Amino acid sequence: MSVSNEGEKRKLSNEDWINLTNFFVGNNTRYRENIVIPKNLGPIKVKTDEEKMVEAAFESCAFKSFMSCVIGYGLGAAIGLFSSSMGPPSVEIEQQTAKQVFKEMKTTTLSYAKNFALIGLMFSAIECTIESARGKSDWKNGTYAGGVTGGLIGLRAGIKAGIFGAAGFAAFSTAIDYYMHSR
Template identity: 60%
Template structure:
């Protein structure tokens, strides 16, 4: 130890001494790539390329999440609207006349599109708000979904009044919390 250089209270090691010290501290399952020390503890270490990082960043962006939520919401709303139109006719009662096939399909199209549009808007709102909250907080946990659910439900319910907005916020926040808990603990 007497022949080593001490600079600013630190001992300087040669590259061979550094590698042997690293080997003795971390064991034989380490990889030295550049200046990054990667311990191999749970399988092989895979370092992502810049292209992989760029694609992963695009898929994790707020714009992509919002687009996908809007698209999937539109599809799910369309399916629910089609089911709803098939089991709930709009013309009923004693004065109802027999509907033609054209009227039935026109009614089904209107109901399907209405549900699809509404689900798309809700999905886009929720995803955008959740992503904004997650970006602001810098964390990915249950609080983001609960907050986004509360804000989304409140904004949707606010069209019917303040009381409906508060109930919508509480209901959507509770629903978001339950879904988030289920998805994280399954």
């Protein structure tokens, strides 16, 4: 630091400023070996790049949608099998053969399985898209996705059913949103 006389202000040279900023700011490069990880919850392992890639693949919208479709198919098949075994027999009055019973059970089971798979796929894809667009992961994503999914499924029955299905679910989700935030 250079000082002229007692009455004058102290002035820092360029070299002094550089030394001072290096002292306070420090080195801008950070090395992986210098990372401090608290071990109060047990040993922590830093993930490798391969582990991060696999984790990103499992958390992608495509994988989540595919798994929802597969799991929905399995759940729908189980519920369809139960429903067909407990449901009333067909309209025919004469006695059915075992082959006809199993064929009817297969039809009902596959129908439930396909419907559950479609709903699972649609809901998961729409929810993941909404979550990605909003940048938040909260209960509203599922509510909005349910409204859109309900509207799209209602469109299969016609435009009026789709509009009323989406509007009804939008009103329902708005009421839930109001209730949750009024507390």
